[in-house]
Amino acid sequence: xxxxxxxxxxxxxxxxxxxxxxxxxxxxxxxxxxxxxxxxxxxxxxxxxxxxxxxxxxxxxxxxxxxxxxxxxxxxxxxxxxxxxxxxxxxxxxxxxxxxxxxxxxxxxxxxxxxx
Amino acid sequence: xxxxxxxxxxxxxxxxxxxxxxxxxxxxxxxxxxxxxxxxxxxxxxxxxxxxxxxxxxxxxxxxxxxxxxxxxxxxxxxxxxxxxxxxxxxxxxxxxxxxxxxxxxxxxxx
Numbered sequence: 423x424x425x426x427x428x429x430x431x432x433x434x435x436x437x438x439x440x441x442x443x444x445x446x447x448x449x450x451x452x453x454x455x456x457x458x459x460x461x462x463x464x465x466x467x468x469x470x471x472x473x474x475x476x477x478x479x480x481x482x483x484x485x486x487x488x489x490x491x492x493x494x495x496x497x498x499x500x501x502x503x504x505x506x507x508x509x510x511x512x513x514x515x516x517x518x519x520x521x522x523x524x525x526x527x528x529x530x531x532x533x534x535x536x537x538x
Numbered sequence: 539x540x541x542x543x544x545x546x547x548x549x550x551x552x553x554x555x556x557x558x559x560x561x562x563x564x565x566x567x568x569x570x571x572x573x574x575x576x577x578x579x580x581x582x583x584x585x586x587x588x589x590x591x592x593x594x595x596x597x598x599x600x601x602x603x604x605x606x607x608x609x610x611x612x613x614x615x616x617x618x619x620x621x622x623x624x625x626x627x628x629x630x631x632x633x634x635x636x637x638x639x640x641x642x643x644x645x646x647x648x649x
Contacts, residue, residue: 455636465627467636478634513581525570527637529582
């Protein structure tokens with residue numbers, strides 16, 4: 423079974439440019455999450471999709487960040503325009519529907535974003 | 539404020555030792571608690587998940603306990619091996635569905 427796939431694995435861009443990160447969750451997983459770890463800090467929640475709907479986007483830093491999950495399959499996270507403080511590792515995770523016994527979160531390898 | 543704290547931040551032990559990693563959380567109204575492992579440059583691998591109604595979970599040489607009332611969890615690793623070297627993360631899930639992470643404990647097991 424394929425795991426959670428993220429690409430690119432690394433992205434180096436200049437301040438002011440746009441970057442789009444992609445996440446392919448495990449097939450059949452309704453829940454999709456985006457998390458971020460900036461240097462020296464703990465991993466923090468960004469947002470949560472249930473199928474194609476945004477369930478919780480309380481962790482999104484500001485309106486420069488836009489997440490989509492059209493069709494309830496893969497998701498994209500766009501940063502436009504990127505700022506220096508956006509640098510970090512962006513993780514995507516997926517899980518099956520809540521209420522089942524199998525609620526483990528499966529994480530992708532992350533996208534290392536460097537804004538110069 | 540919901541916070542998760544992990545102690546120690548780093549740990550170095552000789553191979554074969556038993557060790558305990560600690561996690562504490564401020565809000566005891568949790569849904570579940572997960573322990574993850576992260577290797578350098580890799581994603582997070584879920585090791586153990588403990589539901590709020592459970593006291594412990596075991597997988598091989600790993601045992602995780604949960605004391606909800608005191609806001610604590612421990613991850614016990616028996617007979618440590620060099621391959622156990624990694625960062626171990628504790629994360630608490632509340633009813634909102636999102637995880638609150640600790641900063642992690644970086645473990646080095648020396649041959």
